[in-house]
Structures are given as C-alpha cells and as structure tokens.
Amino acid sequence: MDTMQRNIPLLLMRAREVMMQNFRPILNKRNLTEQQWRILRALYEAKELEPRELCEICCILSPSMAGILKRMEDLDLIIKVPSKFDRRRVEVLLAPGVETLVEEVLEENIKAYDEFAAKVGDEVLYQLEDVLDQLLVKASEDLSDDALLEAPQKVNGKSRKKAESTGL
Numbered sequence: 539m540d541t542m543q544r545n546i547p548l549l550l551m552r553a554r555e556v557m558m559q560n561f562r563p564i565l566n567k568r569n570l571t572e573q574q575w576r577i578l579r580a581l582y583e584a585k586e587l588e589p590r591e592l593c594e595i596c597c598i599l600s601p602s603m604a605g606i607l608k609r610m611e612d613l614d615l616i617i618k619v620p621s622k623f624d625r626r627r628v629e630v631l632l633a634p635g636v637e638t639l640v641e642e643v644l645e646e647n648i649k650a651y652d653e654f655a656a657k658v659g660d661e662v663l664y665q666l667e668d669v670l671d672q673l674l675v676k677a678s679e680d681l682s683d684d685a686l687l688e689a690p691q692k693v694n695g696k697s698r699k700k701a702e703s704t705g706l
Contacts, residue, residue: 573596616633
C-alpha cells in the first residue's frame with residue numbers, strides 16, 4: 539500500500555481540491571478569493587458578525603482575518619460599525635449592494651454543485667457528509683468548540699449538505 543495515498547489529511551485536501559475546481563471559476567469571475575467568499579456567505583446568513591465570530595465560522599486565523607477584512611473594506615464588500623452593545627467592539631456587515639453579488643454566486647454555486655453531484659452521485663456525497671460529520675463529532679468530543687459538534691440540520695429548507703456545499 540502506498541502510504542502517500544492513505545494519508546487521510548492529504549486525501550481530504552485532494553477531495554477539497556476536486557470540489558473547489560467546480561467553484562473557483564465562479565469566484566474568479568468576480569475577483570473573489572475563497573476566504574472572501576466564506577466571509578461574504580457567513581455575513582449574508584448572519585447579517586452581522588464580530589471578526590472573532592467570522593474567524594470561527596470561516597476557519598480563518600485571526601491575523602489573516604484582519605488583513606482580509608481590511609482588503610474587503612477597501613473593495614467596498616463589507617463595512618465595519620461599532621457594536622451596539624460594546625463600543626470597543628466592531629461588527630462586520632455586507633456593504634450595500636453586496637447581497638445581490640452573494641445571491642448571484644449562490645445561484646451559480648447551486649448549478650455547479652448539481653453538476654458535480656450528477657457526476658459523482660448524490661449517494662456518494664450523502665455518505666461523505668455522514669462520515670465527515672461522524673469524524674468531526676468523535677474527534678471533537680474533548681474540545682469545547684460547539685460549532686464542530688452541531689448535528690446535521692436543514693438550511694433554508696435544503697439539506698445542510700447542499701446548502702453548505704454550494705456556499706463553500
């Protein structure tokens with residue numbers, strides 16, 4: 539057995555790359571990075587978040603997040619406002635008009651996801667989601683991050699798999 543082929547972290551990275559090949563052209567067409575898209579998607583769903591919340595949701599380290607948010611602010615993708623509850627904190631929101639951009643990308647992502655699902659099979663994707671959920675729950679039992687332990691759920695009436703996969 540070739541140990542490089544059975545390296546699970548490497549297999550996960552390869553699987554991610556295979557999936558992202560379907561979505562990167564959609565982002566590239568709009569000059570968006572994958573990190574920027576994850577942030578836009580999170581803000582679209584939550585309306586406003588603190589940078590630390592974005593870090594957790596989008597799996598981006600805090601030092602990187604600061605630079606990404608600055609560039610996104612310069613590109614008029616987001617705005618920062620003082621928190622309503624604590625003026626020392628800042629909330630991040632979508633800039634006016636960006637919601638339309640997010641909806642356009644989501645629509646194209648759904649089409650790309652459907653094409654990918656038709657190629658590999660819905661059942662394979664359902665099984666993959668289930669196995670990854672199990673892995674995250676079992677591997678995270680000793681961690682305090684409740685976000686990793688969330689059970690599968692519906693998002694906007696769709697299975698979490700489809701809603702999240704199309705949103706990256």
